[in-house]
Amino acid sequence: xxxxxxxxxxxxxxxxxxxxxxxxxxxxxxxxxxxxxxxxxxxxxxxxxxxxxxxxxxxxxxxxxxxxxxxxxxxxxxxxxxxxxxxxxxxxxxxxxxxxxxxxxxxxxxxxxxxxxxxxxxxxxxxxxxxxxxxxxxxxxxxxxxxxxxxxxxxxxxxxxxxxxxxxxxxxxxxxxxxxxxxxxxxxxxxxxxxxxxxxxxxxxxxxxxxxxxxxxxxxxxxxxxxxxxxxxxxxxxxxxxxxxxxxxxxxxxxxxxxxxxxxxxxxxxxxxxxxxxxxxxxxxxxxxxxxxxxxxxxxxxxxxxxxxxxxxxxxxxxxxxxxxxxxxxxxxxxxxxxxxxxxxxxxxxxxxxxxxxxxxxxxxxxxxxxxxxxxxxxxxxxxxxxxxxxxxxxxxxxxxxxxxxxxxxxxxxxxxxxxxxxxxxxxxxxxxxxxxxxxxxxxxxxxxxxxxxxxxxxxxxxxxxxxxxxxxxxxxxxxxxxxxxxxxxxxxxxxxxxxxxxxxxxxxxxxxxxxxxxxxxxxxxxxxx
Numbered sequence: 137x138x139x140x141x142x143x144x145x146x147x148x149x150x151x152x153x154x155x156x157x158x159x160x161x162x163x164x165x166x167x168x169x170x171x172x173x174x175x176x177x178x179x180x181x182x183x184x185x186x187x188x189x190x191x192x193x194x195x196x197x198x199x200x201x202x203x204x205x206x207x208x209x210x211x212x213x214x215x216x217x218x219x220x221x222x223x224x225x226x227x228x229x230x231x232x233x234x235x236x237x238x239x240x241x242x243x244x245x246x247x248x249x250x251x252x253x254x255x256x257x258x259x260x261x262x263x264x265x266x267x268x269x270x271x272x273x274x275x276x277x278x279x280x281x282x283x284x285x286x287x288x289x290x291x292x293x294x295x296x297x298x299x300x301x302x303x304x305x306x307x308x309x310x311x312x313x314x315x316x317x318x319x320x321x322x323x324x325x326x327x328x329x330x331x332x333x334x335x336x337x338x339x340x341x342x343x344x345x346x347x348x349x350x351x352x353x354x355x356x357x358x359x360x361x362x363x364x365x366x367x368x369x370x371x372x373x374x375x376x377x378x379x380x381x382x383x384x385x386x387x388x389x390x391x392x393x394x395x396x397x398x399x400x401x402x403x404x405x406x407x408x409x410x411x412x413x414x415x416x417x418x419x420x421x422x423x424x425x426x427x428x429x430x431x432x433x434x435x436x437x438x439x440x441x442x443x444x445x446x447x448x449x450x451x452x453x454x455x456x457x458x459x460x461x462x463x464x465x466x467x468x469x470x471x472x473x474x475x476x477x478x479x480x481x482x483x484x485x486x487x488x489x490x491x492x493x494x495x496x497x498x499x500x501x502x503x504x505x506x507x508x509x510x511x512x513x514x515x516x517x518x519x520x521x522x523x524x525x526x527x528x529x530x531x532x533x534x535x536x537x538x539x540x541x542x543x544x545x546x547x548x549x550x551x552x553x554x555x556x557x558x559x560x561x562x563x564x565x566x567x568x569x570x571x572x573x574x575x576x577x578x579x580x581x582x583x584x585x586x587x588x589x590x591x592x593x594x595x596x597x598x599x600x601x602x603x604x605x606x607x608x609x610x611x612x613x614x615x616x617x618x619x620x621x622x623x624x625x626x627x628x629x630x631x632x633x634x635x636x637x638x639x640x641x642x643x644x645x646x647x648x649x650x651x652x653x654x655x656x657x658x659x660x661x662x663x664x665x666x
Contacts, residue, residue, distance in 0.1 A: 260528075263584035290346065296339040296358075297635075299663040301411060302332040307655030309643065314362075314412045316420045317549075317619060318643040318655035335362045335375035336413040350388055355396075357382035362414035381427055392434045394450075397427050400545065401434075401448050402482040402499030405521050405535045407577045407591040409625060411639040411659035421621035421643075422573035422593035424519065424537050424545045429453040432480075442488040446497075447481075454478040454503035456515070457544035457552045470553075471505045471544065474512070478503030482519075492525035505541060505553075509562040513553060515541030534576035541568030548597045549616040549645075554605035567605055570598040575621075585629050594620045602648050618646040637661040 286292040301313060306328050309315030313333040321327055338360045345353035363378030365371040383396030403424040409417040416425045432450025439445060454471030455478075461467055471478065484497030499519040506512050517539030524532045539545075543552030548571035557564040575593030582588065595618070602615045625639035643655045 260584050286343070288343065288345075291344045293342045293344070294340070295342065295666060297337060297410075297413075297663050297665050298334070299337045299410060299413060299661060300332065300334055301336060301659055301661050303330070303411075303657060303659045305329045305655060305657050307643075308653065309655045309657070314414050315643065315655065315657055316415060317616075318645040318653040320653055331372075333372075333375075335360070336410075337361055338380070338413065348386070351386040351393075352388075353384070353386055355382075355384045360414055379427075390436045390438075393432075394434070395431045397429045398432075400424055400426055400428065400480075400501075401430075401432055401450065402480045402501055402517075403519050403521070403535060403537070403545075404482075404497070405523070405533055407533075407575060407593070407623060408579065408587070408589045408627065409623065409639060410627065410635060410637050410661050410663055411625070411641070411657075417623065418575045418591070418593035418621050419546050420549050420595055421619050422537075422575040422595045423535065424517065424542070424547055426455060426545050428455055444486050446484040446486065448484075448499075449481040450479075451477040452480055452503075454505065454515075455544035456503075456505050456541070457550060470507050471503050471515070473506035473508070474504040475506075476504055478515075484521075489525060490528075492528075492531075493523065494525060495521075495523040497521045501539070501542070501545070505568075507553065507566045511564075511566040513541045513566060513568040515539070515544075515552070515568055517542050517545065517547065529581045531579040531581070532576070533579070534574065536574030538572045540570045542571070543569070547571050547573065547595065549595050549619045551597060551612070551616065554601060556605040567601065569601050572596050572598075586626065588626045589624070591623045592621070594618065599648065614647040614650070616645060617648045618644075618652075620644040633665045635661075635663040635665060637663075 284292045284294050303313060305312060305315065308319045308321045308325050308327070310317040310319055312329055312331055313335060338358055340356060340358040342356040343354060345355065347353070358380040359377050360380055361375035361377055363376035366374050366376065368374065379397070381396070381398050383394050383398050386393040406416040406423055406425070407418050411417075412419075416423055419425050430450050430452040432448060434446060434448045437445040437447070454469075454474060454476070456469050456471035458469050460469075478501065480499065480501045482497055482499035484495055487494045497520070499521075501515075501517040501519070503515045504512060505515055517537050519535065519537045521535040522533065526532055537547060539547050541552050542548060543550045548569045551569050551571075554567045554569055555564050573593070573595035575591060577589055577591035580588045597615075597617055599617050602617060620643070622642045623639060624641075625637055628636045630636075637660070639657075639659045639661070641657045641659070643657070644652050646652045
């Protein structure tokens with residue numbers, strides 16, 4: 137409005153100047169005979185200068201007018217957007233008020249179980265409405281928020297979690313801040329440890345690209361800081377950045393093509409825990425896992441209004457779990473030596489039950505491994521996974537496998553192959569280690585913000601294989617015949633971007649024909665999700 141008033145003042149000033157100049161021109165014209173030729177030349181020069189000044193003022197007035205019009209349009213657009221956001225906020229508040237003001241007499245009598253389920257549904261709805269209200273407020277705040285800038289014209293989103301874990305370990309473990317195995321006590325160890333870590337914090341970038349051939353394109357990459365330590369004093373606090381996953385997606389209505397490094401799609405579940413984000417919970421205790429380069433295709437079939445089928449298939453890098461011989465150059469591993477990819481598939485059925493999804497899936501995996509001198513292993517695995525809602529508050533999840541030579545996928549407690557002679561000898565036989573394992577979890581959703589989880593997992597390599605091949609040529613100092621994990625935790629999210637957790641975990645790791653090593657790990661976690 138101030139700009140419009142100023143523009144009107146300029147216009148008035150220009151008009152007054154024109155009137156004065158016109159009067160001056162008339163006066164000069166009447167007195168022209170008295171002044172002579174020299175005065176006429178001066179008057180003409182003065183009039184020319186005035187004309188140029190008028191043209192300059194007119195151009196500035198036109199520029200000011202266009203700027204005023206642009207400001208008016210921006211103001212109208214901002215007012216319309218603000219009004220729309222205000223409507224969304226008012227609608228959300230009215231729903232909350234209506235829900236909060238509803239009396240018990242408005243509902244018909246129900247059983248206690250029905251009342252419990254209805255109360256849980258109401259709490260979930262209130263939580264969703266609160267999140268919607270927060271989202272609306274965030275939309276208003278976005279008007280003044282600086283976005284992530286990208287070299288591409290398409291949208292880029294930054295996400296991740298800042299995760300602080302403080303732990304106390306009772307017993308010796310393979311890794312202090314996210315242990316997977318209990319180990320024999322060391323003479324220099326006190327039998328316990330206390331520490332804190334930010335190494336499991338994660339950073340992710342997600343890009344949303346154009347539509348190509350009817351497919352929505354997108355890409356994402358995720359990192360954490362669990363890639364090791366620098367050789368420096370207190371280096372344990374300077375975790376090195378590590379690549380986790382990164383994919384490029386092409387998504388049609390029912391079909392997707394995914395290329396990149398990702399989790400094992402034929403083993404999709406993991407127990408609920410933020411104490412072990414760097415490595416999935418129960419890794420080497422029945423939970424197959426690996427971040428593997430892969431190319432896969434997914435297609436969804438609609439069976440009915442409440443059920444569907446998901447078919448997945450792909451080619452994977454045939455990782456065998458062997459360590460790289462160099463830190464700077466990449467050489468083929470024993471799986472890659474075969475000259476062919478690994479193959480995997482999964483079929484999953486989803487059924488909606490009272491608004492929750494019951495999921496059952498089966499999968500398979502195969503890869504050929506070449507250990508030199510023509511010694512090959514046919515590595516394979518069969519998997520099964522289930523997610524079963526038990527009412528509105530309980531949920532059961534589980535995953536199971538049976539396989540051979542799958543140490544690269546976390547099976548066999550990370551042990552892939554066995555041999556009982558000199559490995560470099562062409563006559564030494566190589567044998568893939570058989571194993572079986574799995575895990576199960578029961579979740580209790582006390583409220584929409586608080587959940588409790590209890591889980592147990594086990595990986596059991598075949599001891600007959602370990603004994604047959606001497607049991608002294610595995611990747612570990614001693615062959616491992618069993619690894620068990622038991623866990624209990626709670627997760628509390630007072631807000632959608634804050635998570636608190638306390639977890640107690642028990643590890644039992646067995647070596648061949650020896651006593652078990654035990655360890656207890658208590659972890660307190662505080663995370664900020666962005």
